[in-house]
Amino acid sequence: MDFQDYYKILSVAPDADSKTIKTAYRKLARKYHPDVSEHHEAEEKFKQIAEAYEVLKDPKKRAQYDELREHGGQGYRQEQTQGTSGQHYSQSSSDHGDFSDFFSSIFGGAYQPEEGAGAHGFSQQGFSSQRAARKGQDIETDMPIFLEDTLATSSKPISYSLPHRDAQGQVSQVNKTLNVKIPAGVAEGERIRLKGQGGQGLGDAPSGDLYLRIRLVPHPLFDVEAHNLILTVPLAPWEAALGTSLEAPTLSGKIKITIPANSQSGQRLRIKGKGLVRKQGHGDLYAVLKVVMPGSVSEESKQHWQQLADAAAFDPRMEWRQ
Numbered sequence: 001m002d003f004q005d006y007y008k009i010l011s012v013a014p015d016a017d018s019k020t021i022k023t024a025y026r027k028l029a030r031k032y033h034p035d036v037s038e039h040h041e042a043e044e045k046f047k048q049i050a051e052a053y054e055v056l057k058d059p060k061k062r063a064q065y066d067e068l069r070e071h072g073g074q075g076y077r078q079e080q081t082q083g084t085s086g087q088h089y090s091q092s093s094s095d096h097g098d099f100s101d102f103f104s105s106i107f108g109g110a111y112q113p114e115e116g117a118g119a120h121g122f123s124q125q126g127f128s129s130q131r132a133a134r135k136g137q138d139i140e141t142d143m144p145i146f147l148e149d150t151l152a153t154s155s156k157p158i159s160y161s162l163p164h165r166d167a168q169g170q171v172s173q174v175n176k177t178l179n180v181k182i183p184a185g186v187a188e189g190e191r192i193r194l195k196g197q198g199g200q201g202l203g204d205a206p207s208g209d210l211y212l213r214i215r216l217v218p219h220p221l222f223d224v225e226a227h228n229l230i231l232t233v234p235l236a237p238w239e240a241a242l243g244t245s246l247e248a249p250t251l252s253g254k255i256k257i258t259i260p261a262n263s264q265s266g267q268r269l270r271i272k273g274k275g276l277v278r279k280q281g282h283g284d285l286y287a288v289l290k291v292v293m294p295g296s297v298s299e300e301s302k303q304h305w306q307q308l309a310d311a312a313a314f315d316p317r318m319e320w321r322q
Contacts, residue, residue: 004102006052006065014066018057025053026218033144033217035156046144050215051103133203137163143212145186147219147229148251151277153184158212162199180212185277188224190214221249227276227283233269234292235259250274250285257287265291 007014010024031037032045039045055061141160149156157179164174178197186192191211198208216224223230233248243261247254250271257271267289275283297305315321 002102004048004051004100005069006055009048009052010056012056014069021053021056022218025049025057026220029053029144029217030220033146035144035146047142048100050142050144051100055103133205134201135205136201136208137199138208138211139198140191140211140213142215143180143182143192144215144217145182146217147222147224147276149182150186150216151184151251154182155179156182160210165200178210185227185279186214187227187276188214188216222251224276225286227278229275229283229285231285231287232290233257233259233287234290235263235265237291237293240265240289240291248287251276259289263289265289 007016010021010028012021012024016024028049029046032039032042032049034043034046037046055065139160139162141158143156143158145156157177159175159177161173161175163171165171176197178194180192180194182192191213194210194212196207197210201207221231229251231248233246235244239246239259240263241261243263244259245256246259248257248271252274255271255274257269259269269287269289271285271287273282274285277283294301
């Protein structure tokens, strides 16, 4: 089991702050999403990126991982986990089902075979005709979804692998592809159950189920709060002072919004009904204003700023003097 360098996967420095890590994850997740990427290893890279972010975004997991990394990745618990990469085979679900054996060896969540189990987690006696029938194993895997795809019901293909037992009792991995109906309004972490699409049952018992866990792919412009969307709107200082009208993006096209005069950085404007789809109605879009200074200022502009400073009777730190 090879050591995974999560910082290298996200192309960030080991001392990168949470904002830098989040930005890198968003960029790479969009680039390697299997629905849009033509890279021949897009699906595998997407899973690696998601796993790296899962660790580095969590202070406790990151601290535990950093301690391991400082020692060159030596000495970590190399337990033998079962199931193919990308799927989790179990009788109950796990939050870490779609991550690698390396992840599971550190943070747990891997399927543990019963005593006497073989290479695929099945008992060597499991194919005996004397053994009682048993329902097949459930499979849980992630289903990455773009925010735009949650606005209306759609169908998406999902490919996964699962163990198959032939008439001689030999177990091999087979690939399976399904066309899955994704209902409008699905949310992060929601699970879709596909009955009978999991592991093969023993004897006359039914197959297990396939659980698809919804993962919303980070959007380059919007943050998600429940069913609401958050959009940062950069403003020039004069736009914030004088007010302006501008076009703002939404998931379903551009709209015009009015910025009132004397707006403050951090102020939130609510655009009703332009958020994510809910079971009933829509969430809202919140435009968060952010005053941005020009990157460079000419001498003439500096003179205008000085004239404004001399003319304005404004002290932004008045409360310090109270």
